[in-house]
Amino acid sequence: MTQLVLGQVLNGAIIGAMYGIIALGITLTFGITGIVNFALGEFMMIGAYATYALAERGGLSYPVAVVPACLIAAAAGYLSNKAFFRFTRNNLVNGLLVSIGLISIFESASMLLWTATPVEMHFVLPGALRVGDIGLPKMKLVVFAVIVIVIVMTYLGLARTWLGRAAFAYAQNPEAAMLMGVHTPRLETAVMLYSTGLAGLGGALYASLYSLEPAMGGVYVLKGMEAAILGGIGSLMGSLWGGVILGVIEGVGSIFLPTAFRDAYGLAVLVAILLFRPSGLFGDE
């Protein structure tokens, strides 16, 4: 039993990191620009299908396919921002409406292009690493490592660079930031590009592990949202920890409780934590 639980703690942490990358996108966009982008799961889906298309149909190797896939997702994010999101700053309802519309558009387009029949990539890195009775797929470990590196680099980039300080200044007071020489529209665009590109990366990594279908983004944006709230909106490392905690709760919960309700375990813990820490585990009080 100990090995079973330990295995699920590790596995849950890896799956949680996937939630974390979406949570990072959510926390960046909302925390810095005030834009609510519930459609991030769709950019993940775009990244996943783009990776599949480039690798399986285009003949590119997987690591090479990931880069243009992220760029395609970011380009879709750029267009969405120019057309819709930039008008929804600090307006939750408008952001939600635009997101719902975009989810519908992207899903329908994907359905037309790929049909809703799932597709699956070939094994990118087959096999598992065994520690005692615990077996962890090698690709999952790679995915985990990539996500942790990306989140830490994002954190360092925001904490230690001029651009990061400008972003935080913009988040606190856009007018004052603009007066201090921060080109705020460009910053907003950069945040949208980065967050949707991140979601695209999440999709590209997802494609190496699971089968793809047009509705895949819906589940992950909910998990990402849960992880972002759990970690504390605005906290970059909180998004990673929020995702990991959520993943571990789901994994371990599934051992002791019926798996048919796996999604509920994370939500129950989220509600319990928010009762005591309304701003999330790592959010500002």
Added chain:
Amino acid sequence: MKRVVLLLAVLALTAAPAAAQDVVKIGQIEAQTGANAIYGWMSSQGTALAVDEINKAGGFKVGNKTYKLQLIALDTRGEPKEATVQLKRLVEVDQAKYIFGPFLSNVFLAVRPYAAEFNGKLLMWGGATRIHDYVGTPGHEFLMRTWNWDAGKNGFGELMVDNLVKTTGTKKIAMLFQNDQGGKVLEDIYVPMFKQKGIESRLDYFEPGTKDFSAVLAKIAAWKPDFLFPGYADSYIYDIVRQATETGQLKKFFLVRGSLGPGLKNKDGIDEYMVYVPKHFEEAEKTDPKVAKFIKSYKDFYKRDFPYDQAPLCSSSCYDHVYMLVEAMKKAGTVDDPAAVKKALMSMTYDGLWKIRFDDKGEAIFNFDVVRLKKGGALEVQHINPN
């Protein structure tokens, strides 16, 4: 000039009904796309091919009239509500009397009450497992089931489980089903069946939409089953088999629904993958001229490779069934009386890709294959003829 136009208009008006009478409309409600599309996609492919072949051959004669077929195939995407609207369109707008499908139980349960309103005026034949509960019961004379039933002396599931016990000595089996109508159907059929055969079983459900099965697979692996019976839809079975074999937790699989595809894709990770395959087309193509002809026609018609992994599902409401329906219409001497056509269907055995007949309730019985895939891809095919 006015007279000529008037004459042409009159001619057009009188000619139109005559032309309409020469067409027999076939409606189809199947999921051609969606997570469970595997069950409807092949049916829709095979039906269109048969209709095209029959029409290109000049149609078919009933009495003194020659008829052609018109197929109106709608994609339900596995959505019960959508399917209900589509069936209404087929029955009320298109006035189709012959409905192919559905293959999915959730869709069937949704459309059944509406279809029952047209009892006697409609023939609906689909593969859905839940049709078994209604076929042959009063008020459901419009129904026929085009797939083998799981249980009973001719049941493919029963024969598969017997085979499993006899050849592997299985004592413990774990079931992992999605928490939906299809999963409940399998629970209702297989939990008592395993118990009756002396096999200890456990059942876990997962939420529809799940992609990562590692937690539940680890839980199941700790129970140390001899075989894993993973659901009914390839969209999940691919992920389950991949994740189970990747970590080496579970290597033996038993499937009564789903395809050989997930096993083949993970052939180096499995020990055994035993699956009910209505027909193993790769082998049948070499031995049966009818199968070879079908595969060639498919490739010519669709201009693409033949889907060997999905083709076995053409055993339900598909290619053979279009030909069978036409034969029944000829035998009944009518295209307008679904009750008479059903009577003809019930009394015939059709020898096509499959040898199909119906039992006294209206449920199909046909020959099928049990395929065992071993590590590395070695295949063993066993032909079973319940006829």
